[in-house]
Amino acid sequence: MDTVTIEDKTFNVYMREDEIQSAVKKVASEINERYKGKKPLFLGILNGAFMFAADLLKNINLDCQISFVKVSSYSGTKSTEHINQLIGFDIPLTGRDVIITEDIIDTGLTIEYVLQQLKNMNVASVAVATLLFKPGSFKGTYKIDFIGKSIPNDFIIGYGFDYNGYGRNYKNIYQLKTQLTAFALTGAPGAGKGTQAEILRQKYNIGYISTGDALRSEIAAGTELGKQVSGLINNGQLVPDDVVLSIIVNFMKKAKESGVESVLLDGFPRTLRQAEMLDGVLKKEDVPFVGMINIVVDEQVLADRISKRAEKDHRADDDLETLKKRLDEYHTKTVPIVEYYRRQNKLYEVNGVGAIEDINKEICKIVDEII
Numbered sequence: 071m072d073t074v075t076i077e078d079k080t081f082n083v084y085m086r087e088d089e090i091q092s093a094v095k096k097v098a099s100e101i102n103e104r105y106k107g108k109k110p111l112f113l114g115i116l117n118g119a120f121m122f123a124a125d126l127l128k129n130i131n132l133d134c135q136i137s138f139v140k141v142s143s144y145s146g147t148k149s150t151e152h153i154n155q156l157i158g159f160d161i162p163l164t165g166r167d168v169i170i171t172e173d174i175i176d177t178g179l180t181i182e183y184v185l186q187q188l189k190n191m192n193v194a195s196v197a198v199a200t201l202l203f204k205p206g207s208f209k210g211t212y213k214i215d216f217i218g219k220s221i222p223n224d225f226i227i228g229y230g231f232d233y234n235g236y237g238r239n240y241k242n243i244y245q246l247k248t249q250l251t252a253f254a255l256t257g258a259p260g261a262g263k264g265t266q267a268e269i270l271r272q273k274y275n276i277g278y279i280s281t282g283d284a285l286r287s288e289i290a291a292g293t294e295l296g297k298q299v300s301g302l303i304n305n306g307q308l309v310p311d312d313v314v315l316s317i318i319v320n321f322m323k324k325a326k327e328s329g330v331e332s333v334l335l336d337g338f339p340r341t342l343r344q345a346e347m348l349d350g351v352l353k354k355e356d357v358p359f360v361g362m363i364n365i366v367v368d369e370q371v372l373a374d375r376i377s378k379r380a381e382k383d384h385r386a387d388d389d390l391e392t393l394k395k396r397l398d399e400y401h402t403k404t405v406p407i408v409e410y411y412r413r414q415n416k417l418y419e420v421n422g423v424g425a426i427e428d429i430n431k432e433i434c435k436i437v438d439e440i441i
């Protein structure tokens with residue numbers, strides 16, 4: 071089976087039986103080598119490690135014993151970072167060479183806890199063996215002695231690993247299929263786009279790209295692209311759409327590896343042509359564009375907001391003039407994009423007049439639905 075579904079989640083095959091068995095054998099042969107002439111005690115961590123512990127022991131050629139403790143720190147697909155010991159250490163460990171046997175080390179908190187418990191038990195030695203290790207989320211300070219395979223941070227099931235208790239019986243290991251998506255936030259100048267984007271970035275596991283910032287950081291990093299862009303800017307030319315798009319493609323590639331759920335595009339697309347080109351690159355990268363969120367504020371309200379602020383600062387004409395220019399630009403360039411996404415049923419409009427938190431609640435409702 072290449073794909074399995076448990077409740078609402080679909081998982082793709084990640085490690086097949088033969089690959090799992092070679093990882094098990096690798097751990098076993100390192101243990102056989104290190105413990106020659108000794109009689110270690112394997113301490114399996116339930117529930118997940120039962121499958122690995124069973125296969126591991128079949129490959130151990132030492133005189134050994136095994137015992138299990140039950141420790142749990144997971145709920146659904148996320149570590150709760152809260153350890154509950156369910157079945158205690160009632161086995162005599164004094165003078166033993168203990169090999170803690172775990173299916174997977176993620177944050178590392180579970181083993182940290184087990185190591186703490188072992189501290190006062192007068193064991194001869196302690197080592198840690200795990201089938202899988204997620205270096206990307208490990209927070210422990212201890213050494214992991216035996217690792218079958220290091221894997222990315224994605225959630226896995228099968229071969230002892232569960233999702234809500236199911237999936238432990240599968241022979242293969244499967245990885246949660248996550249589809250990276252992209253969405254954009256737009257609105258007339260003064261509509262509060264920057265403020266809302268900032269709140270979304272704090273609230274969700276999303277990547278964020280402002281094309282302006284990205285261009286500046288390419289230049290700062292001195293990349294090929296950066297050199298090309300700074301040349302154009304120095305000659306007073308506009309950065310062409312395809313250059314901006316290649317920045318977006320680079321960003322999407324990085325976002326896929328970083329494990330974010332979605333990417334928020336800020337300041338892009340700005341023209342209809344860019345929107346069409348964006349569709350093309352996102353299709354190629356297999357990142358569906360799921361929505362354009364438009365924060366709608368009546369122009370009179372915008373003008374009032376600006377003139378009130380201006381009155382206070384005694385700069386009325388200047389600011390109103392600037393607002394008018396920016397609004398004109400918004401009308402000629404951005405409004406056609408809004409219509410473009412409306413035709414595709416990907417436009418979401420939010421009333422941008424009211425308290426920041428209320429507007430954010432409305433935006434979050436949409437984000438929860440689309441990403």
Ligand code: 5GP
Pocket residue numbers: 115118143144149172173174175176177178179180181224225226227231232233
């Ligand atoms: P840690 O304390 O190292 O964060 O987590 C270790 C425990 O979390 C493992 O024993 C396992 O039960 C659970 N765990 C960590 N990552 C995964 C995963 O990707 N899938 C499943 N099913 N459980 C996991």
